[in-house]
Amino acid sequence: MRISPNHPRFRSLETRERLVRGFQAGIVAPQGLIAHGRGEAFDYLFGEITSKSSRAAAKAAAALLLSARNPVISINGNTAALVPRDMVRLAHSVHAGLEVNLFHRSVVRERGIASLLKRNGAGHVFGVNASPRFRIPGVASARRIVDARGIGAADVVLVPLEDGDRAEALRRAGKMVIAIDLNPMSRTARAATITIVDNIIRAVPELVRVTMKMKSLSRSRLSATVARFDNERNLRKVMKDMIHYMQGWS
Numbered sequence: 001m002r003i004s005p006n007h008p009r010f011r012s013l014e015t016r017e018r019l020v021r022g023f024q025a026g027i028v029a030p031q032g033l034i035a036h037g038r039g040e041a042f043d044y045l046f047g048e049i050t051s052k053s054s055r056a057a058a059k060a061a062a063a064l065l066l067s068a069r070n071p072v073i074s075i076n077g078n079t080a081a082l083v084p085r086d087m088v089r090l091a092h093s094v095h096a097g098l099e100v101n102l103f104h105r106s107v108v109r110e111r112g113i114a115s116l117l118k119r120n121g122a123g124h125v126f127g128v129n130a131s132p133r134f135r136i137p138g139v140a141s142a143r144r145i146v147d148a149r150g151i152g153a154a155d156v157v158l159v160p161l162e163d164g165d166r167a168e169a170l171r172r173a174g175k176m177v178i179a180i181d182l183n184p185m186s187r188t189a190r191a192a193t194i195t196i197v198d199n200i201i202r203a204v205p206e207l208v209r210v211t212m213k214m215k216s217l218s219r220s221r222l223s224a225t226v227a228r229f230d231n232e233r234n235l236r237k238v239m240k241d242m243i244h245y246m247q248g249w250s
């Protein structure tokens, strides 16, 4: 369906359309449409804006990605449908690998997502029928199977729209985790090293912008930016932002 740009909720409706098209093209899992609804509800409670706390998290995440030895960006169906080009741009900007890693795993969908990323400028994409494989210990879902040269070898992993247990398991495996999740109470948000509580359609362009700006900073300045960031404190601020916004309505 074509949405008129004059519609007051154009951005939100257009985002839904992208997910529906992604579903019809075999990129998005049916469950991904439901997951987006949960995200939308949280976004509404934040006023659909990128808050100061989200910007602070994006800055710390950019510093962590730029100072990583081997960063990898994990891509699922929703992420591929919503921000394929920005994810490829981010990967180029921080020299990160891209890996398809699905909760509702199917090789057909893995192939479709990898080719969508390639059409958007990606080079090699890990995770298509991953081989050699590495199994993340302690993950119950198909997400435990990762590429040994991709997420398996990464020191920093960006996990957008995640389901929880993998973020915890990646931390236990000694990796640093950056999450993008509109739910500040989710297990992913709590387990990650850095959580960007923002809609992925705003968070990823912001990450691209900030990494471009911070590229020339020294390793010690990047490390200092990461060290100053406290995820738990930032999540408390995010919750306060949400309550503050909601009180404005009463």
Ligand code: PTJ
Binding pocket: 028, 029, 031, 032, 033, 035, 036, 037, 038, 039, 040, 042, 076, 077, 078, 101, 102, 103, 104, 105, 160, 161, 162, 163, 164, 180, 181, 182, 183, 186, 198, 199, 200, 201
């Ligand atoms: O493509 P697959 O097979 O890997 O499956 C992807 C989904 C998203 C279906 C899978 O990872 C899943 O079930 O995730 P959950 O457990 O529903 O968690 C998704 C989280 O992302 C929730 O906390 C949502 O609030 C959040 N979320 C949804 N849409 C957005 C979002 N966060 C940021 N931006 C969004 N647009």
